[in-house]
Amino acid sequence: MNERSARRLARLADTLAQGGSLRLADAAALCGVSEMTIRRDLAAGDGELTLMGGHLVRAGDPRYAPVYDLDDQRDRQAAAKRRLCRRAVERVEEGDTLFIDCGTTLMPLVAELANFRELTVVTYALNVANAVARLPHLRLVLLGGVYHASSQSFGDEAVDAAIARLGINRAFLSAAGLHPRHGLSCFHFHEVAPKRAAIATAGERILVADATKLGVIRPARFAELEEVDLLVTDAREGDMEGLQGPRVLHG
Amino acid sequence: MNERSARRLARLADTLAQGGSLRLADAAALCGVSEMTIRRDLAAGDGELTLMGGHLVRAGDPRYAPVYDLDDQRDRQAAAKRRLCRRAVERVEEGDTLFIDCGTTLMPLVAELANFRELTVVTYALNVANAVARLPHLRLVLLGGVYHASSQSFGDEAVDAAIARLGINRAFLSAAGLHPRHGLSCFHFHEVAPKRAAIATAGERILVADATKLGVIRPARFAELEEVDLLVTDAREGDMEGLQGPRVLHG
DNA sequence: CAATCAGTGTTATTTTTCTAACATTTTCTG
DNA sequence: CAGAAAATGTTAGAAAAATAACACTGATTG
Numbered sequence: 013m014n015e016r017s018a019r020r021l022a023r024l025a026d027t028l029a030q031g032g033s034l035r036l037a038d039a040a041a042l043c044g045v046s047e048m049t050i051r052r053d054l055a056a057g058d059g060e061l062t063l064m065g066g067h068l069v070r071a072g073d074p075r076y077a078p079v080y081d082l083d084d085q086r087d088r089q090a091a092a093k094r095r096l097c098r099r100a101v102e103r104v105e106e107g108d109t110l111f112i113d114c115g116t117t118l119m120p121l122v123a124e125l126a127n128f129r130e131l132t133v134v135t136y137a138l139n140v141a142n143a144v145a146r147l148p149h150l151r152l153v154l155l156g157g158v159y160h161a162s163s164q165s166f167g168d169e170a171v172d173a174a175i176a177r178l179g180i181n182r183a184f185l186s187a188a189g190l191h192p193r194h195g196l197s198c199f200h201f202h203e204v205a206p207k208r209a210a211i212a213t214a215g216e217r218i219l220v221a222d223a224t225k226l227g228v229i230r231p232a233r234f235a236e237l238e239e240v241d242l243l244v245t246d247a248r249e250g251d252m253e254g255l256q257g258p259r260v261l262h263g
Numbered sequence: 264m265n266e267r268s269a270r271r272l273a274r275l276a277d278t279l280a281q282g283g284s285l286r287l288a289d290a291a292a293l294c295g296v297s298e299m300t301i302r303r304d305l306a307a308g309d310g311e312l313t314l315m316g317g318h319l320v321r322a323g324d325p326r327y328a329p330v331y332d333l334d335d336q337r338d339r340q341a342a343a344k345r346r347l348c349r350r351a352v353e354r355v356e357e358g359d360t361l362f363i364d365c366g367t368t369l370m371p372l373v374a375e376l377a378n379f380r381e382l383t384v385v386t387y388a389l390n391v392a393n394a395v396a397r398l399p400h401l402r403l404v405l406l407g408g409v410y411h412a413s414s415q416s417f418g419d420e421a422v423d424a425a426i427a428r429l430g431i432n433r434a435f436l437s438a439a440g441l442h443p444r445h446g447l448s449c450f451h452f453h454e455v456a457p458k459r460a461a462i463a464t465a466g467e468r469i470l471v472a473d474a475t476k477l478g479v480i481r482p483a484r485f486a487e488l489e490e491v492d493l494l495v496t497d498a499r500e501g502d503m504e505g506l507q508g509p510r511v512l513h514g
Numbered sequence: 515c516a517a518t519c520a521g522t523g524t525t526a527t528t529t530t531t532c533t534a535a536c537a538t539t540t541t542c543t544g
Numbered sequence: 545c546a547g548a549a550a551a552t553g554t555t556a557g558a559a560a561a562a563t564a565a566c567a568c569t570g571a572t573t574g
């Protein structure tokens with residue numbers, strides 16, 4: 013996926029941040045491109061946005077999640093994420109204190125945590141917090157602040173201090189872009205501070221990123237590749253050339 | 264619309280109560296009728312359910328969807344609480360920064376805020392935060408910390424400092440007990456710190472409490488009656504004897 | 515019992531959405 | 545700048561959904 017394509021997707025995601033839907037034609041007009049281009053953007057995207065009968069909606073919105081069948085095309089991406097998270101959770105040990113980043117990539121990870129007895133989860137994302145709160149035996153620490161609908165997360169200048177006070181064993185990070193020379197980047201600048209704080213504090217830094225993130229640069233750069241210890245991805249060896257730094261776990 | 268038609272719609276609405284979508288074919292199978300019948304049901308119905316590209320979803324622009332809380336609906340006092348909150352919201356002015364306490368009492372208040380253009384809501388409760396996050400024009404500040412499932416709220420020792428940094432116009436407080444001599448109390452000790460911090464900072468302190476809270480003492484005492492400026496309640500004059508301090512608004 | 519009518523199913527037609535193919539424009543590269 | 549590659553637009557056809565038309569069923573009623 014290319015730069016402009018991603019920018020359009022981000023803009024649309026922002027528009028739909030509070031939920032709701034957008035007709036494909038309106039989305040195209042909003043971005044000043046043809047409907048076909050929006051379709052292609054969606055196909056190349058990470059599945060956060062999805063098309064339902066000509067209407068663009070947030071895939072994560074429980075309002076539109078299918079009750080019954082799961083045979084959607086969109087599910088392909090979701091299946092990849094589940095697979096990656098299943099690999100990633102192998103690193104977790106009983107008693108850990110985990111940091112979980114925002115976005116949709118790491119949502120399946122929370123589901124995988126249900127089998128642990130004693131875990132503390134630290135996050136600044138509302139969707140992650142809601143998922144964790146449903147698991148009664150997990151301890152949850154939410155880093156507060158001003159809410160950013162675009163990423164469903166909180167943050168302010170106090171987040172560094174708040175994270176520093178915690179003893180985090182493992183940080184699970186997500187990134188919208190992962191580039192050999194430009195390192196790790198995300199869409200929103202407000203995500204940078206908590207990500208950096210987590211990287212600084214955590215014992216082990218684990219990045220989970222599907223193949224579509226590879227070779228991509230996003231506006232907000234938050235770390236170098238060398239700053240993470242492990243990369244969990246479904247990208248094949250061929251796609252990884254020039255990527256140095258983390259050990260790689262293929263999902 | 265006829266009896267059976269309404270019954271099918273009710274059943275489908277029930278299936279989608281928790282959100283989610285249903286393909287028309289599945290909906291038809293679920294009701295044991297043809298797709299065409301479902302289409303006709305929907306056309307005759309009240310528009311609660313709608314068809315989006317072959318998928319049945321709960322209708323209306325979710326952006327302005329009413330904020331429902333499941334706990335709230337189970338609550339016998341729900342109607343009273345809604346009435347009290349409608350009275351309480353009269354105090355709110357455009358541009359305010361509001362503190363909203365935890366519990367179910369103040370949940371209807373959030374729904375009432377949908378019509379304001381410019382508000383900032385400060386809270387330490389997960390249920391309140393989720394409700395506010397769905398309203399686009401509202402700014403949300405969540406006070407983070409360790410999650411307490413018992414009250415669906417967060418809190419730690421840093422909450423005082425976090426609240427003190429904010430300029431709060433009006434604090435909407437809830438209490439589990441309200442007693443002439445023993446003042447205001449709640450169930451959980453972890454609620455005391457944020458409540459006290461809000462009382463200390465806010466310009467106007469508004470306590471919302473239905474009649475069942477009157478004359479009751481709970482384990483965690485957090486304030487005196489005199490520390491709130493206004494009490495919104497449905498209790499009758501007779502029940503209020505000995506209650507001194509706040510001005511009273513009857514809902 | 516025939517006529518009627520509401521409720522539903524079936525089929526056909528129109529409209530919309532999706533997909534693929536190819537044309538055009540823009541951006542990159544040597 | 546020429547040529548290649550990428551991005552986007554346009555068009556046409558396939559698939560799916562929405563609508564309309566008509567047929568069937570079973571109950572009601574005069």
